[in-house]
Amino acid sequence: MSLYEIIGGILIIIGAAFLFLGGLGILRMPDVYNRLQAGTKATTMGAMSLILGVGVVKMEDSWTWIVKMSIIIIFIAISNPISSHALARAMYRRKRYPFIKSSDKNMDAYREIIEKEEKDEKTVMNDQ
C-alpha cells in the first residue's frame, strides 16, 4: 500500500463511521431537533471526510479526481446547513416544542410555561 492509500483509507473509515453514527442518532434521539442535530451535522462531516478520502486515494492515478471531489465537498458544505436551518425553522413555526425529560426537576418551570402556551393555542394544527 502506498502512502496515498493509507491516508485516504483512514479518512474513508472515519467518514463511514460518522455516517453510521448519524443514522444511529436519527433512530435513537427523542425529538425532531435532536434528530436534526444527529442527522445533518454528523452526516455532513462524514460525507466530507469520505469524499476527501476517495479523492486522496485516487490522487496517485490522476489529479482530476481531487478537483471533482472538491466540487462535491464544497457543495455539501454549502447546502446541508441551509436545508437543516430551513427544517428547524419550519418545525419551530409549527410549534413543535422540545422534548422534556419527565424526571428532571429543573425543567418543571419550563414545562409549565409550555403547557400554558399550548392551552392558549386555540387553533390546533394537524400533525401528519
Add this chain to the structure above:
Amino acid sequence: MIYIFYITIVLLALGMLFAIIRFIKGPTAGDRTVALDTMTTIIVAGLVIMSAVFDRFIYADVALIYSVLGFIGVIVIARYLEGAL
C-alpha cells in the same frame, strides 16, 4: 484496499437501514423529512464509493446532481411545512 471499501459499504448500509426505519416510523412529517435528508447524504457518499470501486468517473457526476436535487427537495418540503408555499 478493497477491505476498506467492504467495511465502508457495510457501515453505510447500516446507517441507511436506521434512517429508513425512522422514515417509516416517524411520528410527524418533520421527522420523515430529516430522515430523507440523511438518506440523501448517505446515498451521495455511497455513489462516490461506487465510483472509486468501479473506477468510473461518471458516478461522481451522478452524485453531484443527486445532491443538488435532494437539497432542492428538502428545501421545498420545509417551506411547505412552514406554510409559506
